[in-house]
Amino acid sequence: MSFLTHLECSQCARSLDADALQGLCPDCKRPLLARYDLDAARRAIEQTPLAHRARGVWRFPELQPVRKPEHRLSLYEGGTPLVVADRLARAIGAAPGSLLIKDEGPNPTGSFKARGMAVAVSRALELGAKALSAPSAGNAACALAAYAARAGVEAHVYMPQDVPVAFVAQCRAYGAHVHLIDGLITDCGRVSVEEAARHGRFDLSTLKEPYRLEGKKTLAYELAEQLGWTLPGTIVYPTGGGTGLVGMWKAFDEMETMGWIGPARPRMVSVQSSGCAPLVRAFESGADTALPWESAATVADGLRVPAAVGDRLILAAIRASGGTALAVSDEDLMAGARALARAEGIFAAPEGGATLAATQQLRRNGIVGDNDRIVLFNTGSGLSYSHLF
Numbered sequence: 159m160s161f162l163t164h165l166e167c168s169q170c171a172r173s174l175d176a177d178a179l180q181g182l183c184p185d186c187k188r189p190l191l192a193r194y195d196l197d198a199a200r201r202a203i204e205q206t207p208l209a210h211r212a213r214g215v216w217r218f219p220e221l222q223p224v225r226k227p228e229h230r231l232s233l234y235e236g237g238t239p240l241v242v243a244d245r246l247a248r249a250i251g252a253a254p255g256s257l258l259i260k261d262e263g264p265n266p267t268g269s270f271k272a273r274g275m276a277v278a279v280s281r282a283l284e285l286g287a288k289a290l291s292a293p294s295a296g297n298a299a300c301a302l303a304a305y306a307a308r309a310g311v312e313a314h315v316y317m318p319q320d321v322p323v324a325f326v327a328q329c330r331a332y333g334a335h336v337h338l339i340d341g342l343i344t345d346c347g348r349v350s351v352e353e354a355a356r357h358g359r360f361d362l363s364t365l366k367e368p369y370r371l372e373g374k375k376t377l378a379y380e381l382a383e384q385l386g387w388t389l390p391g392t393i394v395y396p397t398g399g400g401t402g403l404v405g406m407w408k409a410f411d412e413m414e415t416m417g418w419i420g421p422a423r424p425r426m427v428s429v430q431s432s433g434c435a436p437l438v439r440a441f442e443s444g445a446d447t448a449l450p451w452e453s454a455a456t457v458a459d460g461l462r463v464p465a466a467v468g469d470r471l472i473l474a475a476i477r478a479s480g481g482t483a484l485a486v487s488d489e490d491l492m493a494g495a496r497a498l499a500r501a502e503g504i505f506a507a508p509e510g511g512a513t514l515a516a517t518q519q520l521r522r523n524g525i526v527g528d529n530d531r532i533v534l535f536n537t538g539s540g541l542s543y544s545h546l547f
Contacts, residue, residue: 159219159227161199165190165368168471176223179285181366182467189365189468191408192223192372200416208383213237215273215376221412222277223369229284231308233266235276236376240384240533246501250518253529257517258390260381261504261536267300267328269507269538270377270402274370275301278362281369283309287360291316291353293346295398295459296325297538302362303334314359316346321459324542342454344465364399365467374405375412381533382419389424390531392481394516396509397428397437398463400472402537407475424533425525426481428472429516431456431488434464437472441483446470457488457546458508460537482525490515495540496547507543510536 165174167183168191174180180190199220211217214236224230239261247257262270271294279302282290289312292302299315306313315329319338329336337353339346347363354361362370382389389410395403403426413419430438434454440447451464466472476483486494488508495511498504513534520526540547 161195161220162223166193190368196415224280231280235272243502258533263539267304269297271297271301274373275305277373278369279305282360289359291350291359292362293350296321300328303329303332307332316350371405374402375409378406378409390533392532393424394427394513394534396512398460400466400468404471423479426476426479428483429512430485431461432485434462435485438483438485460509484516486515505540506536507538507540
């Protein structure tokens with residue numbers, strides 16, 4: 159069912175075997191991208207009407223890396239709503255129908271991380287991994303713990319010791335081994351990789367293996383289908399590690415190659431917290447890579463990522479799309495989260511609130527107009543952050 163052909167380095171274009179466990183490119187230490195025979199995949203997809211396909215991450219298994227159906231783990235992730243936010247649009251002075259919210263809160267573990275881990279855990283186990291690990295600001299740890307429990311395999315998650323207790327409780331409930339680290343997610347990543355090598359685990363760090371990205375790219379496939387195979391003018395995305403943004407950009411290219419969409423792309427707007435904005439700083443300075451952010455601090459744990467492995471890919475996508483990168487204060491992103499809840503009934507995580515704050519900046523700066531169609535991504539539920547509300 160899968161038309162996966164090989165892995166390709168995102169920087170040096172080296173081709174690697176897709177049927178072996180792989181991390182970063184062995185030559186340049188940059189992320190690997192899964193490549194498919196898209197012509198064959200398109201022909202195969204056309205043989206099964208969409209009405210006969212399951213919704214969610216596994217809707218197009220031809221474009222996913224898992225070879226055998228029995229290896230696909232699922233907790234019914236994906237298939238999330240695209241909400242027309244007219245009350246919110248009126249509140250900020252936008253036209254009816256112009257503002258939409260892709261709400262990832264209904265995913266089984268409460269965030270979009272379920273998409274990536276469903277695919278990454280499935281593929282890792284198909285390729286022979288026996289135990290798994292990952293660093294996380296919270297949501298990815300919960301997703302890994304859940305899918306490892308679904309598969310009946312050992313999982314180790316590494317989180318900063320000051321993460322909200324709801325993340326810790328959820329991981330422990332799934333039976334994961336929780337390691338709380340004195341430091342930031344970058345410190346967690348270092349320990350996770352070291353201990354994975356020492357104990358023979360496969361590490362699923364963001365963009366340090368190729369398949370979490372494949373789960374995240376389904377955000378774009380769903381969005382295009384929900385909009386009748388058209389794309390919005392602007393996508394506003396909260397960016398920590400940036401896998402979702404990179405995955406969507408990859409998906410747009412795949413869809414165009416298959417003839418599902420044209421060459422037009424949305425402006426990709428990356429949103430970070432002013433307390434941790436390495437990509438914004440890099441974008442504004444014209445740099446191709448982002449220097450680590452010193453003393454990162456924000457209430458939005460998913461945005462507290464001082465160094466992103468995929469910085470080159472994120473910045474390239476923003477620039478190619480004619481987009482931008484913005485920083486918002488913690489005060490403004492929490493105000494955005496409360497507005498999403500009160501105007502539309504969406505209990506958004508602080509990261510989701512950041513997209514509304516950024517949209518208001520875009521409007522003030524004249525980058526988007528009253529009638530421009532904008533999609534905001536709320537990447538998770540506010541339940542784990544209930545102490546902030």
